[in-house]
Amino acid sequence: MELTSEALVNSLLALGVVAVVATLWLWPRLAPQRPLPVLGRIGLLTVVQASVLAVLALSVNNSFGFYTSWDDLLSPGGAKLALTSNENHKGGTPAPDALVEPTTEGGLEAVTNLPKGPPEEVGRIESIRVNGKETGLSDQMFVYLPPAYFDQKLALVRFPVLLAIAGYPGTTLNLLQELPLAQTAIELQRTGKMPPTILVLARPAVVPARDTECVDVPGGPRTETWFVKDVPEAIRSTYRVGRTAGSWGTFGYSTGGSCALRLAMRFPNVYGNAASLHGDFTVRQDNYTGGDLFNGDTKLAQQHDLGWRLQNLPVPTLNLLAVSTHTESDYPQTVQFVDQATKVAAANPQFTIESLYLNDGGHNFESWTRELPATLEWLGAHLG
Secondary structure, eight states: OOOOOOOHHHHHHHHHHHHHHHHHHTTTGGOOOOOHHHHHHHHHHHHHHHHHHHHHHHHHHHOOOOOOSSSHHSTOOOOOOOOOOOOSSSSSSTTOOOSSEOOOOGGGGGOOOOSSSSSHHOEEEEEEEEEEEEEOEEEEEEEEEEEGGGGGGGOOOOOOOEEEEESSSSTEEEEEEEEOOHHHHHHHHHSSSSOOEEEEESSSSSSTTTTOSSBBOOSSSSSSHHHHHHHHHHHHHHSSSSGGGGGGGEETTTTTHHHHHHHHHTTTTEEEHHHHHSOOSSSSOOOOTTOOOOTTOHHHHHOOOOHHHHSSSSSOOOEEEEEEEEEEHEEEEHHHHHHHHHHHHOTTTTTEEEEESSSSOOSSSSHHHHHHHHHHHHHHHOOO
């Protein structure tokens, strides 16, 4: 059973219940103060406590996404996989030195509300492992291919790409289970409110033990390089996707939203569009990040401050959308950034900024789900 599967949690939960019942039934029989009864009592208590702790640990892991597979858990640091050939989607010929490998990890089988049917009618979601040539990082992702991708009449067409980044802590699976991203995109594409688009679903922390905020940490994980070099290169090597920045976009909620804006602002030649649900505009420092990600380098921190970039650097060719609620704690910062960006956009037509605000809602999936359809429609209207 997969590490993140509900079957494993339920099995351990059943084991715990059986162990508790067995303890209540056997305890009187193990009352004598002799070695074997004492060992029996210790054994029963050990099984009960181990099963309860295992259920708690798995539940926490499934909620926060610290580990997504047994290999992830048992091989800290993630052994880099060899780059092997796989069946690609350009015509069925083997791709040498492929950067993408099919995988069964990630818990996709737990998502039960995806449309059922042949790929030509409902599209297909694939679980893949991306191996980074530039950073040496490796992580599991999901890719949604729309029905048009399998239309033989469109065999030479390249499709726009939306990189969707989950919040932290959390798994890539949250983009399907907690936030119905693919399900909403499928419905919007079916009704013509969003063009056929390839979705690439990822988590922000390729090194799960630390929130790296999608930046290159000095002396640490190069998460930014992973998202702007390794991931696009791997997707382009395997799928029929657009080559220009205008056909690529980033999207995310919470930390993923911060990443989406920052990646696009810093690398508009890679991602020409970005939408953020309740994201930040500077790199946060807290217990999750382990303190200052830039190790005291104020100039480097400044480079990642989106407001500072608008004031001091050339204005990029970019389309941005900031989404929040009037009752969200980050609302004042969002309004401040949008106002600043609007002034910049007025003098620079290659740069656009728009905003959407709900009247109420907090920093949670309920709010993000309500904001999702309009956000995806906006992205669909801007992706080349």
